[in-house]
Amino acid sequence: MREEQMRDVLVLDPQGTMAERLAEIATPESTFTHARSIAEARQLLQQKRYGVGLAIFDALTLDFALAQQQEIERLVLGSSATEWIAVVGRELLADTDFQAFVVRAFHDFHTLPIDPERLLPCIGHAHGKARLRLALSGKNEASGRFGIYGASSAMCEFFRQMEKVVKADLPVLVGGETGTGKELVAQAIHRHSQRSTGAFIVVNCGAIPTELIQSELFGHEKGAFTGAFQRKIGSIEAANGGLLFLDEIGDLPLALQANLLRVLQEHTITRVGSTQAIPVDFRIVAATHVDLREAVKCGRFREDLYYRLNVLHMQLPPLRARAGDVPILADAIFRKLNAAGRGSRASGFSSEALKAMNAYDWPGNVRELINRVHRALIMSENRLISTADLGLEDSVRVRENLTLEDARASFDRDIVESSLRANRNNVSRAARQLGVSRVTLYRMMNKLNIAPLH
Ligand SMILES: Nc1ncnc2c1ncn2[C@@H]1O[C@H](COP(=O)(O)OP(=O)(O)OP(=O)(O)O)[C@@H](O)[C@H]1O
Ligand SMILES: [Mg+2]
Structure with missing residues (x-):
C-alpha cells in the first residue's frame, strides 16, 4: 500500500475509553495508535508523522478539560503536520469557553457517541488536508539552500556563488542592507566549510567602544593596562582553526585597520602588553551595510585592507529585489514561531495580507518581516492573519498616493x-x-x- 493511502491516526485518550470502539472501526488502511498522556502523544509525534490526531474529551469534567486546554493547544499547534479533530461529549460542547477552545485549536470536531458514518469521512478530509500541507511545506523546504530561504532568481544566483565560496578557504566580504541576512550567510559559510569543526567567533566592530576593540580582537596580558587583572584571549586567537566574523567592518577605527592588516599578512597576533607573536590560522568573513569603496575614497577605510578582505565578494539583495520570496519567508517564519510555541489561533495569511506584504518595500528587510509576523501572531484574533495584524494597513494605503x-x-x-x-x-x-x-x-x-x- 502506498504511504499516502495509509491513514495513521494518533488518538490522545487520557481516560482510555475509546480504544475498543475505535478498534472496531479500524480498517487495514486506517489504524489508530493510542496515547494515554500528552507527553506520550508528543513522543509518538517525534517518532513518526501522523496526518490526523483525535483528542478524546470523554468522561472528563468541564473543569478538568479546561485546565488541560493550554497544554493540548500547545501540542496541537506544535504538531504542524497533523490535523486535529476534537471528539467531544455533548455536555462539554454546551460550554462557551470550551466551544471557543475547539474552534480555535482544532481542524474539526465530532460529537460523541462515535458514529463511523460521520467520523470516517471527517478523518478522510483531515488526511487530505494534512497531505496538502505536507506537499506545500515540502515545496518551501526546497525553497532555499544553506538554511537560507529564497527561490527568487536573485537568491538562486546568490546560492550558486555560495556553492563556490564555501569550498574556498579565502576571505569573504558580505555586503547588504540591514536585516538582509549577512550574519546568517557567515554562519552558513562556516557550517559548510572545511573549518566547520573549528570555532565561529563574532565581533561586532560597531558595537564595541573604540578603546576596547584592540583588546577584544588581540587579547591582553595581565597588567597590560589599568583594569587588565587577568590575561584575556582575544577573538582572533579564539578563532584559530575556525572562522572569524567581523560584523560592521566599516566601523573599525583606522589604527586597528592597520593592526588587522598586519595579522592578515603575517598570520600572527601579539596580545596587548606582550611582544610575543602567536601564530594564528583562521578564515575571515567581514560584513558591511555601507559601501566600503566609498569609505576608501573618503579615506575612512584603508584601501590595502579592503583588497585583503574583498577577495570573494557576496552581495545580499534587499528583500524588495527578491521577487516571490516574501510569501516563502513569511510562511517559513510563521511555522517556525508556531513550532516554538509562540502559537496563535491563526493558521496562515489572508490573501490581502499576502498582497500587502508583496507590495511593501521592507526597508528593514528579513528582520522586519520576522518582527511583523511575530507581532501578527500575537495580535491576530482570526484564523487568518490580516494586513492590520501585520501593521501594514497604513503603509499600503499611504503608498498608493505617495511619490x-x-x-x-x-x-x-x-x-x-x-x-x-x-x-x-x-x-x-x-x-x-x-x-x-x-x-x-x-x-x-x-x-x-x-x-x-x-
Ligand atoms: N533568507 C533568509 N532565510 C531565513 N532567515 C533569514 C534570511 N535572511 C535573514 N534571515 C533571518 O533574519 C534575521 C536577520 O538576519 P541577519 O542578522 O543575518 O541580518 P544582517 O544582514 O546581519 O542584519 P544587520 O545589518 O542589521 O546586522 C536573522 O534572524 C536571520 O536568521
Ligand atoms: Mg548583522
Whole structure:
C-alpha cells in the first residue's frame, strides 16, 4: 500500500475509553495508535508523522478539560503536520469557553457517541488536508539552500556563488542592507566549510567602544593596562582553526585597520602588553551595510585592507529585489514561531495580507518581516492573519498616493533621526554610522528640516 493511502491516526485518550470502539472501526488502511498522556502523544509525534490526531474529551469534567486546554493547544499547534479533530461529549460542547477552545485549536470536531458514518469521512478530509500541507511545506523546504530561504532568481544566483565560496578557504566580504541576512550567510559559510569543526567567533566592530576593540580582537596580558587583572584571549586567537566574523567592518577605527592588516599578512597576533607573536590560522568573513569603496575614497577605510578582505565578494539583495520570496519567508517564519510555541489561533495569511506584504518595500528587510509576523501572531484574533495584524494597513494605503521622492524623504528622516538618537546627537558619530560625511549629514538634516535633537 502506498504511504499516502495509509491513514495513521494518533488518538490522545487520557481516560482510555475509546480504544475498543475505535478498534472496531479500524480498517487495514486506517489504524489508530493510542496515547494515554500528552507527553506520550508528543513522543509518538517525534517518532513518526501522523496526518490526523483525535483528542478524546470523554468522561472528563468541564473543569478538568479546561485546565488541560493550554497544554493540548500547545501540542496541537506544535504538531504542524497533523490535523486535529476534537471528539467531544455533548455536555462539554454546551460550554462557551470550551466551544471557543475547539474552534480555535482544532481542524474539526465530532460529537460523541462515535458514529463511523460521520467520523470516517471527517478523518478522510483531515488526511487530505494534512497531505496538502505536507506537499506545500515540502515545496518551501526546497525553497532555499544553506538554511537560507529564497527561490527568487536573485537568491538562486546568490546560492550558486555560495556553492563556490564555501569550498574556498579565502576571505569573504558580505555586503547588504540591514536585516538582509549577512550574519546568517557567515554562519552558513562556516557550517559548510572545511573549518566547520573549528570555532565561529563574532565581533561586532560597531558595537564595541573604540578603546576596547584592540583588546577584544588581540587579547591582553595581565597588567597590560589599568583594569587588565587577568590575561584575556582575544577573538582572533579564539578563532584559530575556525572562522572569524567581523560584523560592521566599516566601523573599525583606522589604527586597528592597520593592526588587522598586519595579522592578515603575517598570520600572527601579539596580545596587548606582550611582544610575543602567536601564530594564528583562521578564515575571515567581514560584513558591511555601507559601501566600503566609498569609505576608501573618503579615506575612512584603508584601501590595502579592503583588497585583503574583498577577495570573494557576496552581495545580499534587499528583500524588495527578491521577487516571490516574501510569501516563502513569511510562511517559513510563521511555522517556525508556531513550532516554538509562540502559537496563535491563526493558521496562515489572508490573501490581502499576502498582497500587502508583496507590495511593501521592507526597508528593514528579513528582520522586519520576522518582527511583523511575530507581532501578527500575537495580535491576530482570526484564523487568518490580516494586513492590520501585520501593521501594514497604513503603509499600503499611504503608498498608493505617495511619490518616490516623498517615500525616500520619509525613510531618510527615520534613519537620520534614529541614528542621531542612538549617537546621543553626536553628528560626527551619526555620520560615520550612516556612512556619509559630516557635511552630507548636515545638508540632509537641513533639507529634511531636522534640528539636532536635545
Ligand atoms: N533568507 C533568509 N532565510 C531565513 N532567515 C533569514 C534570511 N535572511 C535573514 N534571515 C533571518 O533574519 C534575521 C536577520 O538576519 P541577519 O542578522 O543575518 O541580518 P544582517 O544582514 O546581519 O542584519 P544587520 O545589518 O542589521 O546586522 C536573522 O534572524 C536571520 O536568521
Ligand atoms: Mg548583522
